[in-house]
Amino acid sequence: MADLRREFPIFQAHPKLVYLDSAATTHKPACVIEALTRFYAEEYATVHRAIYRSSLAATDRYNETRETVRAFLNAPSSDEIIFTRGTTESLNLVASSYGRTHLKPGDEILVSEMEHHSNLVPWQMLAEQTGATLRWMPMQLDGTVEVNITPKTKLVAIAHVSNVTGTIHPIADIAKAAHRVGAILVVDGAQAAPHLPIDVQALDCDFYAFSGHKCYGPTGVGILYGKKTLLDTMPPIQGGGDMIERVTIEKTTYAAPPLRFEAGTPLIASVIALKPALDFLQQAGFAHEATLMPLLEQGLRTIPGLRILGHPPKKGPLVTFTIEGVHPLDLATLLDLDQIAIRTGHLCAQPALRKYGLDSAARASIGLYNTSSDIERFITVLKRSLVKLKPQ
Ligand SMILES: Cc1ncc(COP(=O)(O)O)c(C=O)c1O
CATH class of the missing domain: 3.40.640.10 (Type I PLP-dependent aspartate aminotransferase-like (Major domain))
Structure with a gap:
């Protein structure tokens, strides 16, 4: 939400930052x-x-x-x-x-x-x-x-x-x-x-x-x-x-x-x-996260070869995924060039990742400062990065 985002000085210092790693740690309001x-x-x-x-x-x-x-x-x-x-x-x-x-x-x-x-x-x-x-x-x-x-x-x-x-x-x-x-x-x-x-x-x-x-x-x-x-x-x-x-x-x-x-x-x-x-x-409440999650999941589902880990009946605002033929670290490195921060690696949950046959995955997680344009930019840059990582 744009109003909430203004409360976080980090986005004045880095206006282009798309921070999708709130599950690891959150930025601080003024x-x-x-x-x-x-x-x-x-x-x-x-x-x-x-x-x-x-x-x-x-x-x-x-x-x-x-x-x-x-x-x-x-x-x-x-x-x-x-x-x-x-x-x-x-x-x-x-x-x-x-x-x-x-x-x-x-x-x-x-x-x-x-x-x-x-x-x-x-x-x-x-x-x-x-x-x-x-x-x-x-x-x-x-x-x-x-x-x-x-x-x-x-x-x-x-x-x-x-x-x-x-x-x-x-x-x-x-x-x-x-x-x-x-x-x-x-x-x-x-x-x-x-x-x-x-x-x-x-x-x-x-x-x-x-x-x-x-x-x-x-x-x-x-x-x-x-x-x-x-x-x-x-x-x-x-x-x-x-x-x-x-x-x-x-x-x-x-x-x-x-x-x-x-x-x-x-x-x-x-x-x-x-x-x-x-x-x-x-005071902020949790409503906006519920509106951003469908955007994030729908956007990710348009990407060929992308697999979302788990589809539980009720879930919090994060998505862990892999993309066929692409190492999560390579993907996160390219995203970072566009100031998009996501988490990669074993997510401090090696037994869970092993269950999916993985030792590394990518995770995007939402916080109070994220907006729909963050999600749109993430999906756009993700698609562009995949063209570089998976040349046809
Ligand atoms: C589910 C879960 N439990 C525990 C922790 C550990 O939290 P902290 O490092 O703040 O002690 C984390 C942090 O990522 C977590 O996601």
Whole structure:
């Protein structure tokens, strides 16, 4: 949308940029950049530890973001919102804290076959550490998964929206199936939070992770939502300042969640600037993405030899594709000469790509700043590039 695009200074610096890699990371609106600059230039102080006014003000703003995130996810309490460095750290926190203390040999960890490595490798490591067995929900070529929970399943991990096929998985149904056998459900919301309204109570998931930088916020800040009843049973994974209740030379008792999981001086500025990002995202809404997706898919379908990976019943605003006889890297290099940015490679989801017999693919993903003319230019330049790459 042209109006929204104007809010992003990057497009004033690079007016011809067609940015189709928002699934990797998003550009930042002026309100987020201003919040960061203002905090460092005029308001900077530490949080939690001091009684001078700038520190008290910074602590208030830090906590305001926690409340904003609570409302964004419709979580019951802001004590259930933990600040991390990103989705990856959030998922590793669940594996290292909940996983190591609740799983034992004979238990099953169930992941989908199409996960981002961030929602696969921590569970493989956890299986090695605890003796639990890692199993997977097989992926179908349409981009859906077969949910094969068994009585031995103790933990299920799946993305809300796939970064490969865009599949929106039926999280509330999977949560019911997991809870029926006493398992917990961990949701990787990295590709969902920027594009769908999220309600963790309606989904009834036990943990939900996402990254600020994919939601128009700064890098280095992520979120872990966890049900209070579970967080209360979990040990910290890092010791240090802020996470303690009382320390003697022999022993320490820990603060209650969320601070129990936020050792050390946090990413204060990034957390503070996440609030305007989430406010911006909520005000913008998701409607325009729904109008751009058909344009993108229809445009791509006019290209001979182009194959779109997956055709799930419901999907987020991204398309992963290959073109017969053309290496994705060559294609992306030519597109870049025209200032068109798409993602190529294994998309951090090697098992999913392998399912399609691929080790590399191209992905175009949509953000709030994209317009119909972005999509038209992408398709036109793509066709022109193919003439160079596939001379008749
Ligand atoms: C589905 C999914 N999960 C997890 C991640 C990891 O996010 P981060 O690198 O911000 O931790 C990504 C990032 O691309 C993703 O797409």
